[in-house]
Amino acid sequence: MVVASPTPIRSEKIRAMELPIIDLSAERSEVSKLIVKACEEYGFFKVINHGVSEDVIAKMEEEGFEFFAKPTSEKQQAGPANPCGYGSKNIGFNGDIGEVEYLLLNTDPLSISQRSKTISNDPTKFSSAVTGYIEAVRGLACEILDLMAEGLWVPDRSVFSRLIRDVDSDSLLRLNHYPPLKDCLKDRDTSPSSMHSHHLLHHHSNSKINNGNRIGFGEHSDPQILTVLRSNDVGGLQISPEDGVWVPVSPDPTAFCVNVGDLLQAMTNGRFVSVKHRALANSYKSRMSMAYFGAPPLHARITPPPELVVVPHSCSLYRPFTWAEYKKTALSLRLGDSRLGLFRVQDDDQIAG
Numbered sequence: 001m002v003v004a005s006p007t008p009i010r011s012e013k014i015r016a017m018e019l020p021i022i023d024l025s026a027e028r029s030e031v032s033k034l035i036v037k038a039c040e041e042y043g044f045f046k047v048i049n050h051g052v053s054e055d056v057i058a059k060m061e062e063e064g065f066e067f068f069a070k071p072t073s074e075k076q077q078a079g080p081a082n083p084c085g086y087g088s089k090n091i092g093f094n095g096d097i098g099e100v101e102y103l104l105l106n107t108d109p110l111s112i113s114q115r116s117k118t119i120s121n122d123p124t125k126f127s128s129a130v131t132g133y134i135e136a137v138r139g140l141a142c143e144i145l146d147l148m149a150e151g152l153w154v155p156d157r158s159v160f161s162r163l164i165r166d167v168d169s170d171s172l173l174r175l176n177h178y179p180p181l182k183d184c185l186k187d188r189d190t191s192p193s194s195m196h197s198h199h200l201l202h203h204h205s206n207s208k209i210n211n212g213n214r215i216g217f218g219e220h221s222d223p224q225i226l227t228v229l230r231s232n233d234v235g236g237l238q239i240s241p242e243d244g245v246w247v248p249v250s251p252d253p254t255a256f257c258v259n260v261g262d263l264l265q266a267m268t269n270g271r272f273v274s275v276k277h278r279a280l281a282n283s284y285k286s287r288m289s290m291a292y293f294g295a296p297p298l299h300a301r302i303t304p305p306p307e308l309v310v311v312p313h314s315c316s317l318y319r320p321f322t323w324a325e326y327k328k329t330a331l332s333l334r335l336g337d338s339r340l341g342l343f344r345v346q347d348d349d350q351i352a353g
């Protein structure tokens with residue numbers, strides 16, 4: 001049997017490298033410096049000793065696996081994802097597909113309790129696991145954003161965290177389930193006229209199985225401020241520090257993987273980088289990731305604090321915009337499209353003042 005190997009897709013390079021691992025229980029000023037360095041160099045880092053309780057994580061993970069184990073017809077009752085709800089294979093509205101099924105939820109408690117009725121047979125238990133998890137990861141995200149402001153010497157230490165603490169914050173929680181290959185083959189047409197499984201494994205050459213790699217969630221950057229992601233012990237996440245180069249991120253269920261979103265790149269005037277990443281599906285094992293996307297209220301105006309408009313960029317690199325405007329642009333584009341560039345001030349405009 002041919003199995004998914006880490007063979008790079010043609011013209012891609014796989015580079016071995018470990019992401020910075022930051023111990024949040026270390027000395028505060030040291031931690032803030034390490035976070036700033038990681039955000040400038042990679043846009044990604046892992047945090048350990050993060051203070052989110054194992055019990056809160058375990059409850060959320062259990063609810064996620066319980067939901068994804070349901071028969072398709074039951075899961076579809078929580079769909080379609082428009083953009084929130086249950087989705088399978090289709091990502092967004094513009095034709096992106098991947099070997100993934102997911103639940104996308106707004107983080108406000110009222111919307112969670114309403115949604116949970118279509119998601120779980122015990123909606124109260126589901127709601128309580130989700131709200132408990134969101135509260136804990138939002139707290140972690142705020143702490144990290146405060147450490148970033150400190151490390152950047154921005155006097156208003158809550159300048160970033162305030163946006164996701166706001167009651168009107170447009171933050172999301174996404175549970176992604178990447179089924180193993182055998183489950184995907186089971187779901188396909190098994191009639192005699194259809195292809196046999198072994199034939200499929202050898203010769204499938206569309207975007208889903210490419211040199212042994214099945215793309216679960218295609219290349220993209222996250223549009224929001226900050227993403228806090230946790231997965232089970234099955235790998236798949238890869239980051240792309242430069243075009244055509246992919247760095248696999250080793251799974252660690254006790255850590256959170258944190259990444260800079262497009263808005264934080266804009267609010268740090270390009271000092272922090274929102275880096276493209278993707279997730280591959282594993283051949284044998286189910287991968288489940290849980291991503292918290294910290295976002296501001298829709299009307300929030302995105303501009304860098306004045307302390308960050310300094311050399312080498314003494315003008316704002318991006319024109320001011322609202323999250324509503326940016327989100328609308330993101331939703332109108334394909335997953336892999338670069339959107340922040342559309343908001344960049346032209347060099348001539350900067351010279352003109």
Ligand SMILES: C=C1C[C@]23C[C@@]1(O)CC[C@H]2[C@@]12CC[C@H](O)[C@@](C)(C(=O)O1)[C@H]2[C@@H]3C(=O)O
Pocket residue numbers: 083091092093094096104172174220221222223224293330331332333334335
């Ligand atoms: C194809 C798309 C899916 C996405 C909205 C978009 O038009 C482009 C950005 C995508 C993304 C990536 C990160 C998050 O998973 C997400 C929820 C987000 O905010 O932006 C998804 C969007 C989605 O799945 O609706």
Ligand SMILES: O=C(O)CCC(=O)C(=O)O
Pocket residue numbers: 174176217222229231236237277278279289291
């Ligand atoms: O599943 C993963 O590890 C990555 C998911 C992701 O990038 C996303 O949901 O935006």
Ligand SMILES: [Fe+2]
Pocket residue numbers: 220221222277
């Ligand atoms: Fe992402």
